[in-house]
Amino acid sequence: MSKPRARPAAQTRSKQTCEKLMAALERLLREKDFDTIGVAELAQEAGVAVGTVYRRFENKQALVPLLFDLWRDRSREQLSHAAITEDDIAQSDLRSLLRRQIRAAHAFICEQAHILRAVHLQGRLRPDLIGEDWKDLWDEARAGNRAFLDLVKDRIARDDLDRAADTMIYLANTALVEKALYGKDGAGHVMRLEGQAFADEMADVIYAYLTLPEVSSDTAAP
Amino acid sequence: MSKPRARPAAQTRSKQTCEKLMAALERLLREKDFDTIGVAELAQEAGVAVGTVYRRFENKQALVPLLFDLWRDRSREQLSHAAITEDDIAQSDLRSLLRRQIRAAHAFICEQAHILRAVHLQGRLRPDLIGEDWKDLWDEARAGNRAFLDLVKDRIARDDLDRAADTMIYLANTALVEKALYGKDGAGHVMRLEGQAFADEMADVIYAYLTLPEVSSDTAAP
Amino acid sequence: MSKPRARPAAQTRSKQTCEKLMAALERLLREKDFDTIGVAELAQEAGVAVGTVYRRFENKQALVPLLFDLWRDRSREQLSHAAITEDDIAQSDLRSLLRRQIRAAHAFICEQAHILRAVHLQGRLRPDLIGEDWKDLWDEARAGNRAFLDLVKDRIARDDLDRAADTMIYLANTALVEKALYGKDGAGHVMRLEGQAFADEMADVIYAYLTLPEVSSDTAAP
Amino acid sequence: MSKPRARPAAQTRSKQTCEKLMAALERLLREKDFDTIGVAELAQEAGVAVGTVYRRFENKQALVPLLFDLWRDRSREQLSHAAITEDDIAQSDLRSLLRRQIRAAHAFICEQAHILRAVHLQGRLRPDLIGEDWKDLWDEARAGNRAFLDLVKDRIARDDLDRAADTMIYLANTALVEKALYGKDGAGHVMRLEGQAFADEMADVIYAYLTLPEVSSDTAAP
DNA sequence: TATGAATGAGGCTTCATTCAT
DNA sequence: AATGAATGAAGCCTCATTCAT
Numbered sequence: 001m002s003k004p005r006a007r008p009a010a011q012t013r014s015k016q017t018c019e020k021l022m023a024a025l026e027r028l029l030r031e032k033d034f035d036t037i038g039v040a041e042l043a044q045e046a047g048v049a050v051g052t053v054y055r056r057f058e059n060k061q062a063l064v065p066l067l068f069d070l071w072r073d074r075s076r077e078q079l080s081h082a083a084i085t086e087d088d089i090a091q092s093d094l095r096s097l098l099r100r101q102i103r104a105a106h107a108f109i110c111e112q113a114h115i116l117r118a119v120h121l122q123g124r125l126r127p128d129l130i131g132e133d134w135k136d137l138w139d140e141a142r143a144g145n146r147a148f149l150d151l152v153k154d155r156i157a158r159d160d161l162d163r164a165a166d167t168m169i170y171l172a173n174t175a176l177v178e179k180a181l182y183g184k185d186g187a188g189h190v191m192r193l194e195g196q197a198f199a200d201e202m203a204d205v206i207y208a209y210l211t212l213p214e215v216s217s218d219t220a221a222p
Numbered sequence: 223m224s225k226p227r228a229r230p231a232a233q234t235r236s237k238q239t240c241e242k243l244m245a246a247l248e249r250l251l252r253e254k255d256f257d258t259i260g261v262a263e264l265a266q267e268a269g270v271a272v273g274t275v276y277r278r279f280e281n282k283q284a285l286v287p288l289l290f291d292l293w294r295d296r297s298r299e300q301l302s303h304a305a306i307t308e309d310d311i312a313q314s315d316l317r318s319l320l321r322r323q324i325r326a327a328h329a330f331i332c333e334q335a336h337i338l339r340a341v342h343l344q345g346r347l348r349p350d351l352i353g354e355d356w357k358d359l360w361d362e363a364r365a366g367n368r369a370f371l372d373l374v375k376d377r378i379a380r381d382d383l384d385r386a387a388d389t390m391i392y393l394a395n396t397a398l399v400e401k402a403l404y405g406k407d408g409a410g411h412v413m414r415l416e417g418q419a420f421a422d423e424m425a426d427v428i429y430a431y432l433t434l435p436e437v438s439s440d441t442a443a444p
Numbered sequence: 445m446s447k448p449r450a451r452p453a454a455q456t457r458s459k460q461t462c463e464k465l466m467a468a469l470e471r472l473l474r475e476k477d478f479d480t481i482g483v484a485e486l487a488q489e490a491g492v493a494v495g496t497v498y499r500r501f502e503n504k505q506a507l508v509p510l511l512f513d514l515w516r517d518r519s520r521e522q523l524s525h526a527a528i529t530e531d532d533i534a535q536s537d538l539r540s541l542l543r544r545q546i547r548a549a550h551a552f553i554c555e556q557a558h559i560l561r562a563v564h565l566q567g568r569l570r571p572d573l574i575g576e577d578w579k580d581l582w583d584e585a586r587a588g589n590r591a592f593l594d595l596v597k598d599r600i601a602r603d604d605l606d607r608a609a610d611t612m613i614y615l616a617n618t619a620l621v622e623k624a625l626y627g628k629d630g631a632g633h634v635m636r637l638e639g640q641a642f643a644d645e646m647a648d649v650i651y652a653y654l655t656l657p658e659v660s661s662d663t664a665a666p
Numbered sequence: 667m668s669k670p671r672a673r674p675a676a677q678t679r680s681k682q683t684c685e686k687l688m689a690a691l692e693r694l695l696r697e698k699d700f701d702t703i704g705v706a707e708l709a710q711e712a713g714v715a716v717g718t719v720y721r722r723f724e725n726k727q728a729l730v731p732l733l734f735d736l737w738r739d740r741s742r743e744q745l746s747h748a749a750i751t752e753d754d755i756a757q758s759d760l761r762s763l764l765r766r767q768i769r770a771a772h773a774f775i776c777e778q779a780h781i782l783r784a785v786h787l788q789g790r791l792r793p794d795l796i797g798e799d800w801k802d803l804w805d806e807a808r809a810g811n812r813a814f815l816d817l818v819k820d821r822i823a824r825d826d827l828d829r830a831a832d833t834m835i836y837l838a839n840t841a842l843v844e845k846a847l848y849g850k851d852g853a854g855h856v857m858r859l860e861g862q863a864f865a866d867e868m869a870d871v872i873y874a875y876l877t878l879p880e881v882s883s884d885t886a887a888p
Numbered sequence: 889t890a891t892g893a894a895t896g897a898g899g900c901t902t903c904a905t906t907c908a909t
Numbered sequence: 910a911a912t913g914a915a916t917g918a919a920g921c922c923t924c925a926t927t928c929a930t
Contacts, residue, residue, distance in 0.1 A: 014910090033347060035257075039904060040913090049912040051907080060904065095437070120408070124343070125255060127407040138412045163415070167423055170413040174400040175393060177409070185349040186342070187399070190360045191392040193385070201389055208434035209427045215317065235893060235930085260920060271895045276922065278893095458889095477791060479701075483925060484892090493891040495928080504925065539881070564852070568787070569699060571851040582856045607859070611867055614857040618844040619837060621853070629793040630786070631843070634804045635836040637829070645833055649875045656874035659761065679909085679914060704899060715916045720901065722914095 018056050020046040029114040064122045064129040071119050072137050078108045094155045095207045102203035109180040117181045145169050156210040168206050175202050240278050242268045251336040286344045286351040293337050294359050300330045316377045317429045324425035331402040339403045367391050378432040390428050397424050462500050464490040473558040508566045508573040515563050516581050522552045538599045539651045546647035553624040561625045589613050600654040612650050619646050684722050686712040695780040700788055730788045730795040737785050738803050744774045760821045761873045768869035775846040783847045811835050822876040834872055841868050
C-alpha cells in the first residue's frame with residue numbers, strides 16, 4: 001500500500017501515451033468523479049488499450065499523484081502570473097490588493113475545479129497518495145504569502161506575521177475552495193453571494209483579519 | 223435514483239436492530255470511509271445478518287440520510303446547550319462571546335468528526351442523497367445566527383446583517399470543518415495553530431469581519 | 445424434493461386462512477407470474493403474516509398442487525354445465541355440436557387463464573409437483589370425450605374411437621390453450637383469427653379430423 | 667428493460683469464448699431449466715471465468731436472444747433441407763406430402779427440444795427478450811407454408827388460402843411442440859401415440875382440415 | 889396460533905488487474 | 910511494446926424459510 005509511482009517514461013511514445021492518458025483523465029473528470037471512472041473507460045477515452053495503462057502506471061491509484069502534479073504546475077503558473085509587483089503595492093491600498101488577488105485565485109480555482117476536486121477528494125480518501133507533495137505546495141504558498149505580508153507589514157495590525165500568513169492562506173483556501181468545488185451542494189448553500197461578489201467578501205474577511213489588532217489568546221474564558 | 227429512505231421500524235425489536243446498525247456504522251466510520259464499509263462488514267459489526275440490514279434499509283445508500291439525521295440531531299442538541307443567554311450578551315464583549323461559541327462548535331465538530339466526515343463526503347459524492355435536508359439545516363443555522371447578530375447589532379459594523387450572518391456561518395463552517403475532519407491531510411497543514419488556539423483564531427477572524435466597516439463593493443479595480 | 449403437500453387444516457380459522465391465501469394468490473396471478481410472487485407479497489395480499497403461510501403450507505411449492513386443485517374443480521364444474529344432452533345430439537349436426545363445445549371451452553380457458561397459466565408453467569418447470577393429478581384429470585377428460593364420441597359414432601369416419609378421443613382432446617387442449625394463455629407472444633401470433641372465430645376454426649379442425657376416413661399408417665414413405 | 671444484446675465479438679478468441687459459452691449453455695439446457703442455471707455454473711461448464719461471460723453478454727438475459735438465434739438458424743437450415751420440390755408435389759399425394767413434412771418437423775423439434783424449450787419458456791416469461799424476432803420467424807414460416815399451399819391448391823378444399831396457411835402453421839406448432847417439449851408431463855399424456863405415429867396423426871389432422879370444405883362461420887348457434 | 893423480524897445461502901454483476909497473443 | 914480478452918475476488922441484494930415473542 002505504499003505510494004504508487006508512475007513508471008518512468010523515457011521513450012517518446014511512452015510520454016505521448018502518458019500525456020494522452022492525463023488529457024483523457026482531465027476530460028473525464030469534468031463529468032464524473034475519479035472513483036467512478038473505470039480504467040477501461042479511461043483507456044478508451046485516451047484511445048489506448050487497457051494494458052497500455054498498466055505499462056505506464058502501476059495501478060489506478062498511481063494516477064492521483066500525477067493529477068496532483070498537474071494541479072501544482074498550473075497552480076505555480078497562476079501564482080507567477082498573478083504576482084504582486086512593488087508598483088502594485090505602492091499604488092494600491094491593501095484592501096484592493098487583497099481583492100485583486102482573491103478574485104484571481106477564485107477565478108483560477110473555478111477554472112480548475114475538476115482537477116482540484118479530484119485531488120481534494122482523493123487526498124482525503126487516501127492521504128498516503130499525495131501526502132508530502134501537498135505539504136510542499138502548502139509551504140510554498142505560505143512562504144509566498146509571508147513575503148507579501150512583509151511588503152505590506154506596515155499596513156496590518158498583526159504582530160505575528162507568520163501566524164497571520166498561515167491563517168490567511170488557510171482561510172483563502174478553505175473558504176474559496178468549498179464554494180468553487182461543490183457550489184450549492186455543501187456549505188456553499190448558506191453563502192448567497194456569487195462570483196466576484198463572493199470573492200470580494202472573502203477578501204474583506206482577510207482584510208479585516210489582517211487589520212485587527214492582536215489580543216492575548218487567554219482573554220476568553222475556557 | 224431517487225433518495226432511498228429507511229423503512230419504518232415500528233416494533234421494538236426493529237428499533238433495536240436499527241440502533242444496533244447505526245451504532246455499528248458509527249463505530250466503523252471511526253476507522254474507515256463509508257464507501258469502503260461493506261454491507262456484510264456492517265452486519266457483522268452489528269451482530270446481525272446481512273438480510274436484516276435490508277429489512278431496515280432499502281439499500282446501502284439509504285444509510286446516508288440516517289447518518290445525516292444523526293448529525294442533525296446532535297447538532298441541534300449542541301446548539302441548544304450552547305445557546306447564548308441575554309445575560310451572556312450583557313456581560314461579555316463580542317470577541318469573548320464569539321470565542322466561546324466557536325470553541326464549543328469546534329469541540330463538537332471534533333467529537334463528531336467521524337459522522338460529519340461521512341455526511342460531508344457522501345453529500346458531495348451523491349448530492350441527491352441528502353440534498354434538501356442539508357439546506358434546511360443550513361437555513362436553520364443561518365436563522366439562529368441572524369438572531370444572534372440582532373442581539374449584538376450595536377457592536378458590529380456591518381450594515382447588512384443578513385449578509386453578515388451568511389458569511390459568518392459560511393466561514394465558521396468551512397474553516398472549522400476542514401481542520402476538524404481532515405487535520406493535517408488537507409489545507410489544515412498550513413494552519414499550525416491547534417485546538418483551542420485554532421478555534422480562537424477563527425473566532426477572531428469572524429470578529430474582525432463583523433467589526434469591519436462595510437465598503438461599496440466596487441471599490442476595487444476589476 | 446418429494447411432492448410437498450398442504451398441511452391439514454382441520455380448524456375453522458385455518459381453513460379461512462387457506463382460503464384467503466388462495467384467493468390472494470389468484471388475484472396476484474392475474475398480474476404476475478407465480479415465480480415472481482414472493483411469499484411476503486402473498487401474505488400481505490392475503491392479510492396474514494408470513495409465518496402463517498408456513499403454518500398452512502410446507503413451503504411455497506406446496507401452493508402449486510392447490511392451484512391445480514382449483515383448476516380441476518372449476519374445470520369439472522364447467523364440464524358439468526357444458527354437458528351435451530341427448531337432445532342436443534339429436535337436434536344438432538356434429539359440426540355445430542363441436543363448435544358449441546369448443547366455444548365454451550375456449551371461453552372458459554380465457555376466463556381462467558391466470559390459473560391455467562400458472563398450473564401449466566409450473567407443471568412443466570417442476571413436473572413432480574402436479575404429476576399424477578394432471579394425469580387423472582386428463583384421463584377423466586378423455587373418458588368424457590370418449591363417451592361423447594360414442595354417442596355420435598355414426599357421424600364420424602374414424603374406426604378407432606379411443607384414438608380419436610385422444611387426438612381430439614389433445615388438439616383441443618394444445619391449440620386452445622396456447623392462444624388463450626399467451627396470446628400474440630407465442631405461436632398465437634400466426635393465428636390471426638380471434639375470439640369466437642378462432643374457436644370455430646379449431647372446432648372445424650376437429651370436425652375435419654373426425655370425419656376423415658382412416659388410412660393405414662404406413663402409407664407414407666419413411 | 668429494453669432487450670439486452672450480446673456484445674460484438676470481433677476477435678478470434680472472443681468468438682471462441684462465445685461459442686464455448688453457447689455450447690455449454692446448450693449442454694446445460696439438456697439437464698435443467700434456463701432459470702436454474704447460474705452464471706457461475708455456466709462459466710464453469712464453459713471452462714471460463716465468470717467475468718468472461720459478462721465481457722460477451724450484457725447480462726444473463728442477453729443469452730436468451732442468442733438462444734433464439736440458435737433456434738432460428740437451425741430452424742431455417744432444417745427448412746431448407748426439408749424443402750418440397752416440384753417433383754415431390756407431382757409424384758406424391760397431399761396426405762403423403764404432409765406426413766413427410768410433419769415427420770421431419772417432428773424429428774427436428776425432438777432433437778432440438780432443449781433449445782426450443784428454453785426459448786419457448788423464456789419467450790413467455792419475458793416476451794420483451796425475443797419479441798419481434800419470434801414474429802419475424804413466424805411470418806417467414808407462414809409465407810413458406812402459404813407458398814406450399816399455392817402449389818397444391820387444387821387438391822385442397824379451403825377457399826381462403828391465407829387463413830388455411832395460418833391455421834396449418836398454428837396447428838403444426840402447438841400440437842407438435844407440446845409433446846416434443848414436455849412429453850407426458852403436459853397435455854402429451856392424453857396422446858398415447860408416440861414418435862412417427864404421433865406425427866402422422868397430426869399430419870392427418872392437417873390433411874383433414876385442408877380438405878374440409880369451408881362453411882360460413884355463423885352456421886353454429888351462439 | 890399468529891406474527892413479522894431475522895436469517896443466510898446464493899444469485900447477479902463489477903472492475904482492477906493480469907497475461908497470452 | 911501494445912493489445913484487449915480473460916480473470917476472479919468482492920460487493921450488493923433477494924427471498925424462501927425459521928423462530929422468538
